[in-house]
Ligand code: ADP
């Protein structure tokens with residue numbers, strides 16, 4: 001069981017049991033300021049301590065071309081459909097240049113955001129049709145492996161906004177505001193709803209986390225999920241559990 005926190009998506013069921021052996025493709029999702037970057041490094045460290053090779057990546061971004069597209073998406077004015085097309089173009093290149101080769105090499109991949117961001121931001125929050133998003137997702141992800149497990153960090157938009165302000169205040173270099181930083185609390189609550197819907201569709205291949213709790217409490221739960229995966233893999237390969 002890997003349901004952490006008090007407000008799960010209505011009919012989601014979660015499990016820490018791995019659905020397949022071998023390298024795993026993990027994704028962290030949540031509204032801006034929910035804690036993805038904070039916990040991504042923790043997950044990578046747990047895997048590395050147990051001898052796994054890990055590639056950390058992010059969206060939009062994660063390959064030379066898509067880092068350029070990231071700058072455009074975050075800073076150039078455009079309409080929602082243009083934004084969607086660029087995000088999927090970037091995802092295609094990210095999969096082909098970075099994610100699939102890493103999985104082929106036997107690495108674990110941990111991505112800060114993936115297609116559920118598109119479902120939540122461009123779909124539920126901006127109102128672009130889900131039929132279009134699903135058709136594009138299918139085309140872009142068709143010939144390779146998609147995420148094995150998604151960690152959703154759920155946080156009220158007001159709390160996330162405060163954490164973002166505190167993060168900016170504490171930063172050594174001033175953070176450059178992007179197009180999403182100026183969105184309203186109502187927008188981020190719609191994104192949050194979009195994540196609930198996405199989590200329901202992933203059924204047992206996800207962990208829903210109440211991100212209002214302390215970093216330590218969240219990391220205890222993440223460690224438990226990782227331990228159960230690594231123990232399962234160790235049993236299968238006949239080695240000692242980490
Ligand atoms: P994201 O990557 O999702 O935008 P961050 O990991 O950068 O979010 O977290 C946003 C801010 O909130 C950071 O300053 C971080 O230190 C802080 N933070 C993250 N998780 C927690 C938590 N559980 N409790 C309090 N502050 C947190």
Ligand code: TYD
Pocket residue numbers: 030031032033034036037058059060087113114115116117118119121122180181
């Ligand atoms: P980023 O700085 O990585 O997010 P965070 O503030 O959480 O660390 O910015 C990426 C932005 O791109 C973020 O605001 C959400 C947006 N985005 C989409 O709208 N759709 C997508 O499919 C992806 C991957 C990101």
